[in-house]
Amino acid sequence: MNIIDLLSDTLSLPTDEMYASIAEAELGDDGRFTNNQGEDPTVNKLQELAAEKLGKEEGLFLHSGTMGNMLSLLTHAEREDSIIVGEKAHIFTNEKGTFDNNCCGFRPVIVPDHEGYLDPQALERNLNSTKASLVCIENSHNFRGGTVIAPEITNAIVDIAHKHQIPVHLDGARIFNAAVALKTDVKLLVENVDSVMFCLSKGLCAPIGSVVVGSQTFIRKAREKRRIWGGQLRQAGIVAAAGIVALEKMTERLSEDHELTTQLAEGLSPIPVFNINTQKVKTNILKIRLDNSFMSASEFCEKLFHEHKIRIGAVSRNEIRIVVYRGISHEAILEVIERIKNFVDKRKAQR
Ligand SMILES: Cc1ncc(COP(=O)(O)O)c(C=O)c1O
Incomplete structure (x- = not known):
């Protein structure tokens, strides 16, 4: 009997076009930063494409979604800061280093997220009573069964956070699934959030990689954090090439x-x-x-x-x-x- 493995979309394999793009990728040292960009042209192309597709100023390539989320949090907030997360958010339930005192050391402030989005009243209450540095949301929502958040709901949640001068990070590991399901341009799903992480390695079939997008100031700071945390990459164009195919050909x-x-x-x-x-x-x-x-x-x-x-x-x-x-x-x-x-x-x- 053959095994049918439905544990995760991380099992998706690269396409033939991805393999071909890997073989032809133009490479450089992405860890070296000259003229405000890394020296791997393929990574730069992927980052620009990602930023353009999501309507943000700049992008940063990382080896994993967990690293992308963690660096985003480290860029928005300081160690021991309180961060608002949904009770079933991947960042809270699975990314253990984020709230571990021996690692990033953030303090979670947990808000109900039964429908896959933060309950707006509970969010407001928490923002009134806690000095939080960041609000995290997730779309589509993994542990709530791949539920999607419509732009109006995301915008309402972001408005509440911004009213309190708190930025919002979106864990958009599967943001393109959400965009396709809602039949909307992905830009509209992320328009008002301050940073987004999305994965190339899940349904989009690239073998490795995630991208964080946000403002130029945010991404430059995140790049520096990436270096400090050992996430700096060298000839990463090898995998970024497949990421470009993922973004251009695999979303629909x-x-x-x-x-x-x-x-x-x-x-x-x-x-x-x-x-x-x-x-x-x-x-x-x-x-x-x-x-x-x-x-x-x-x-x-x-x-x-x-x-x-x-x-x-x-x-x-x-x-x-x-x-x-x-x-x-x-x-x-x-x-x-x-x-x-x-x-x-x-x-x-x-x-
Ligand atoms: C919603 C969500 N965010 C982040 C991640 C982390 O991605 P990675 O496995 O690339 O670290 C996952 C992984 O499944 C996820 O489902």
Whole structure:
């Protein structure tokens, strides 16, 4: 039986065009800074393209999304500062160094984010009672099931923060998924935020890399922080070349992943131990609530892999996350539905 791995879109592989662009990339030392830019022309091209696409002044290439978020926070705020984050934000739940005293040492101020965006009233309350240095938001929202935030909501949240003179950083690891789902120009989703990190290495299929965009002053400061934190790169054009293809050619096809995710949700929703709100599926992430009297989410995922070779992940005691990406075909989705149905039926019959 073949393994079908739906743990994350980080499993997406580079396209042939990416491999070709890597072979031909013009390279230099991105760590050297001359005439206000690094010396790798391919990295510079990617950074300019990213800034242009998102409507910001400058961009900075980094090896990972975590590094991009961390450096953005370190650029906006000082050690021990309070930073407002959603309770399920990736920055808070997964990027442990950010709030670790032995690393960045920020203090999290946690705001509910049930729909994937910060509750505006709770945000206002927290800004009135805490001296925070930054507000972080996420779009699309990973652990809320790939939910998307419409520009009006983002703008309302940013207005609240800016009213208190607090900048806003957007973790836009999958911002292009959000833009495609909302059928809008990505610029409108990030128009008023002060910085954005997005990933080239997830649904966009580049092998490595993320870009942070923002004002020229912000990016110059972030570049310096990147050097201090050991994130400086040399002939990074090798990977930036694939990032250029990702940005130019791979954004629109994300809708294919979204369609397959909806098909998967519709195929799995009749399974009695699942609670799936198919209306909420907007991008390439499906969140399933599992009836805990059946088994825990982690046990479900473990046994499903052991017996049916499907890899999916538990994100809480009773929630499972499935992620679709290029390389997962329509046939694979049908196969996943079939194998999961068989698994549940067999377990139910044994009871
Ligand atoms: C929303 C979000 N932000 C940031 C990251 C971190 O990206 P990376 O794995 O490149 O560090 C991820 C990774 O999955 C993510 O889902």
